[in-house]
Amino acid sequence: xxxxxxxxxxxxxxxxxxxxxxxxxxxxxxxxxxxxxxxxxxxxxxxxxxxxxxxxxxxxxxxxxxxxxxxxxxxxxxxxxxxxxxxxxxxxxxxxxxxxxxxxxxxxxxxxxxxxxxxxxxxxxxxxxxxxxxxxxxxxxxxxxxxxxxxxxxxxxxxxxxxxxxxxxxxxxxxxxxxxxxxxxxxxxxxxxxxxxxxxxxxxxxxxxxxxxxxxxxxxxxxxxxxxxxxxxxxxxxxxxxxxxxxxxxxxxxxxxxxxxxxxxxxxxxxxxxxxxxxxxxxxxxxxxxxxxxxxxxxxxxxxxxxxxxxxxxxxxxxxxxxxxxxxxxxxxxxxxxxxxxxxxxxxxxxxxxxxxxxxxxxxxxxxxxxxxxxxxxxxxxxxxxxxxxxxxxxxxxxxxxxxxxxxxxxxxxxxxxxxxxxxxxxxxxxxxxxxxxxxxxxxxxxxxxxxxxxxxxxxxxxxxxxxxxxxxxxxxxxxxxxxxxxxxxxxxxxxxxxxxxxxxxxxxxxxxxxxxxxxxxxxxxxxxxxxx
Amino acid sequence: xxxxxxxxxxxxxxxxxxxxxxxxxxxxxxxxxxxxxxxxxxxxxxxxxxxxxxxxxxxxxxxxxxxxxxxxxxxxxxxxxxxxxxxxxxxxxxxxxxxxxxxxxxxxxxxxxxxxxxxxxxx
Numbered sequence: 001x002x003x004x005x006x007x008x009x010x011x012x013x014x015x016x017x018x019x020x021x022x023x024x025x026x027x028x029x030x031x032x033x034x035x036x037x038x039x040x041x042x043x044x045x046x047x048x049x050x051x052x053x054x055x056x057x058x059x060x061x062x063x064x065x066x067x068x069x070x071x072x073x074x075x076x077x078x079x080x081x082x083x084x085x086x087x088x089x090x091x092x093x094x095x096x097x098x099x100x101x102x103x104x105x106x107x108x109x110x111x112x113x114x115x116x117x118x119x120x121x122x123x124x125x126x127x128x129x130x131x132x133x134x135x136x137x138x139x140x141x142x143x144x145x146x147x148x149x150x151x152x153x154x155x156x157x158x159x160x161x162x163x164x165x166x167x168x169x170x171x172x173x174x175x176x177x178x179x180x181x182x183x184x185x186x187x188x189x190x191x192x193x194x195x196x197x198x199x200x201x202x203x204x205x206x207x208x209x210x211x212x213x214x215x216x217x218x219x220x221x222x223x224x225x226x227x228x229x230x231x232x233x234x235x236x237x238x239x240x241x242x243x244x245x246x247x248x249x250x251x252x253x254x255x256x257x258x259x260x261x262x263x264x265x266x267x268x269x270x271x272x273x274x275x276x277x278x279x280x281x282x283x284x285x286x287x288x289x290x291x292x293x294x295x296x297x298x299x300x301x302x303x304x305x306x307x308x309x310x311x312x313x314x315x316x317x318x319x320x321x322x323x324x325x326x327x328x329x330x331x332x333x334x335x336x337x338x339x340x341x342x343x344x345x346x347x348x349x350x351x352x353x354x355x356x357x358x359x360x361x362x363x364x365x366x367x368x369x370x371x372x373x374x375x376x377x378x379x380x381x382x383x384x385x386x387x388x389x390x391x392x393x394x395x396x397x398x399x400x401x402x403x404x405x406x407x408x409x410x411x412x413x414x415x416x417x418x419x420x421x422x423x424x425x426x427x428x429x430x431x432x433x434x435x436x437x438x439x440x441x442x443x444x445x446x447x448x449x450x451x452x453x454x455x456x457x458x459x460x461x462x463x464x465x466x467x468x469x470x471x472x473x474x475x476x477x478x479x480x481x482x483x484x485x486x487x488x489x490x491x492x493x494x495x496x497x498x499x500x501x502x503x504x505x506x507x508x509x510x511x512x513x514x515x516x517x518x519x520x521x522x523x524x525x526x527x528x529x530x531x532x533x
Numbered sequence: 534x535x536x537x538x539x540x541x542x543x544x545x546x547x548x549x550x551x552x553x554x555x556x557x558x559x560x561x562x563x564x565x566x567x568x569x570x571x572x573x574x575x576x577x578x579x580x581x582x583x584x585x586x587x588x589x590x591x592x593x594x595x596x597x598x599x600x601x602x603x604x605x606x607x608x609x610x611x612x613x614x615x616x617x618x619x620x621x622x623x624x625x626x627x628x629x630x631x632x633x634x635x636x637x638x639x640x641x642x643x644x645x646x647x648x649x650x651x652x653x654x655x656x
Contacts, residue, residue, distance in 0.1 A: 308621060312591070315619035316547055319639035323553035326642035331560065342556070349549050437593060 021134040023142040028127070035127040038117055043135045058116065067137075068169040070184060074098065092250075095183045099252040102184035106191020109136075114196070122151050125196035129189065130159075139164040139185050139216075151197040156229060157220040161185055170210035179250065180208035182216050186252060190220050202226055204251045206233055226251050302475070309488050313360055317353035324349050363490050367475070370497045377417040377501050379525065384412045384453055385446055387422055392444065395429040401439030402432075408446035414453045415525030416502055424495040424506075428457040428518050431491060435516065436461025453522045460515040464508060472508060539653040540564045542583035544574045544600065545617065546592040550638075554587065557642055558649065571600030578604075583612055585653040590618040590626050601630035613652040617645075 019033050021040075042058040049055070055062045075094045082090035110125065113132060119125050126149060130141035139161035148156040161167075166182040186203035194201040203220035207213030219229045230251070253259065324346040331338050338346075369375040385408045392404045432442040440460045447454045464472055471477050475493040492506075499506040504522035511517055541563045545551050551567040558565045566581055568574035572595040574586075586604075590597035601614065616627040619638035627635035634648050 311621065312619045315638045316550070319619065320547065320549035320553060322639040323550065323557070323642060327553050327557045327560075330557065330642065334560075346553070346556075349552060353549055 022130040025145040032127045036131050039128055039131040067165040071166040071169045072173050098183040099187040100255055102187030103191035103254045106188035107195040110192040110195035122197050126193055129192035153222055159218055161216040164216040167210040167216050177211045180205035181210040313488050317356045320353045366494050379415045379417050381413050382416050382418040384414055391425045399433045403441045405443045412448045412453055420498045424498050427491040427495045432457055432459035451524055453524050455520040458517040463514050463516050540583040541585050543567045543587045545589035571595030586614045588614050588616055
């Protein structure tokens with residue numbers, strides 16, 4: 001290596017004609033010689049002014065740092081700070097800091113230097129790095145011929161730092177390390193080259209003088225390729241140096257902290273989102289469960305109420321049956337014979353109550369059939385008007401306080417189940433009578449429009465209070481429980497189900513004033529013989 | 534003992550039940566008046582003070598609870614009340630309104646006659 005004459009401050013200038021500040025493969029020497037020339041020129045323009053506390057090189061402010069403070073002493077400091085975490089953790093923290101710092105300096109120096117010198121070609125940009133490195137006192141760079149510095153994924157650089165400031169300070173302190181110490185060198189070089197090529201690069205020290213190696217040797221490559229190069233190097237050299245590759249070389253990562261923070265934040269966010277999702281799911285499940293429990297409780301309550309009402313309703317006619325039988329029995333015991341008028345009255349009541357009982361039992365059976373979906377219609381062409389006339393006749397016979405009127409065409413035929421339709425109509429008439437306890441008119445109108453038959457039953461009775469109107473068709477629901485009129489609360493429920501099975505609609509209307517109008521609309525069904533006269 | 538001149542007021546919304554109870558008690562010599570709900574009975578009381586009241590609980594317009602509250606507000610003396618109900622908790626209803634006895638529907642006629650005899654003569 002050629003040496004220039006020492007200047008007044010002890011700096012040695014490189015020989016002008018030979019490449020002395022870096023060692024590179026022969027092919028690229030001319031490029032580096034040119035770089036050496038202008039880097040030397042740059043560093044020659046140097047002014048130190050301690051009276052103003054400034055050092056300038058090439059017009060740029062510089063600072064001098066004592067090498068050990070950035071290496072062995074720095075590691076010792078961090079190790080003492082991280083006593084509780086252990087040596088390995090401390091070195092990792094220190095190395096990350098040093099690498100990040102040096103990588104950032106390398107990138108910034110490269111950028112500033114290229115701008116200042118007007119260098120644009122990537123390899124030319126790169127060539128100034130090692131020389132700048134030497135001039136700045138970090139280390140000498142010896143690039144091996146197998147290097148392959150292309151601006152792509154194939155980028156590969158293998159080199160030594162014969163005079164690394166880092167291993168130097170460790171050795172001067174009489175210290176050795178169990179791992180490579182030239183962290184800033186690796187960071188700075190890869191920073192410079194990364195900036196030069198616009199390609200993410202990282203360098204790792206595979207052998208270190210301070211760690212028992214024979215050189216300070218580095219491999220630089222894109223982060224995605226570096227491990228592979230390190231592994232190959234270890235494999236190729238393990239026979240000459242058995243210790244090599246026993247513990248894999250730590251590959252630094254620029255601002256690993258940033259990535260880890262990002263990852264941590266992402267995992268926090270993911271966790272938070274999962275917690276929110278699970279919480280929402282739990283709340284949803286809870287709510288569904290609560291609703292289900294409430295629904296079941298309501299259904300159970302309805303069933304209990306129904307059983308109690310059903311029992312009450314069945315017991316009333318039973319009471320009369322038993323009462324009349326016992327009255328007759330007593331009389332016969334006393335007089336040997338029953339008074340014929342009394343007998344007639346009692347038997348009439350017994351008959352009436354038996355009918356009432358069978359109707360109640362039939363209702364209960366209908367409900368059970370409806371719930372099981374086993375109520376089947378037996379449709380046939382039926383004169384609806386004739387059916388209504390008969391139903392009104394029966395109603396008249398049992399309701400003395402009410403008057404009944406039918407407004408209908410002579411004949412309206414529809415395809416219906418006559419037994420079930422009669423059941424519905426009888427229920428509507430019963431309700432009209434029951435809910436006008438003071439008596440009054442009950443009117444039935446029949447009209448036929450196109451494919452639809454409309455039957456309306458109106459009374460002038462209690463009416464349905466507004467708060468009950470949307471529930472009168474519910475099973476077991478009674479609109480007038482306070483009046484004890486209700487029965488089992490099944491009549492309208494069964495009626496609507498039957499009308500639904502016919503494909504019709506059953507609705508209540510609430511005329512101004514009083515009473516209720518129940519409207520039944522049925523499709524006439526286009527059955528043979530279905531016609532309006 | 535003859536229940537002459539003992540007046541029994543029967544309040545029940547079921548016509549058939551009113552009919553046979555009236556028959557049975559009349560056969561035994563009681564004077565019986567019937568009412569289909571509490572209000573009809575209250576209207577009757579001043580003109581026809583009974584010695585005993587037989588009271589159904591679930592009735593339209595004015596039920597057994599409303600009747601007994603209104604009855605307690607009328608001028609004394611107050612006569613015994615026997616609750617006759619098809620409800621499951623006949624004893625509970627009777628206690629609620631302070632009745633002297635209760636019968637669960639359907640009941641035995643002999644039991645009714647026995648209770649009526651017991652309370653009509655105590656009045």
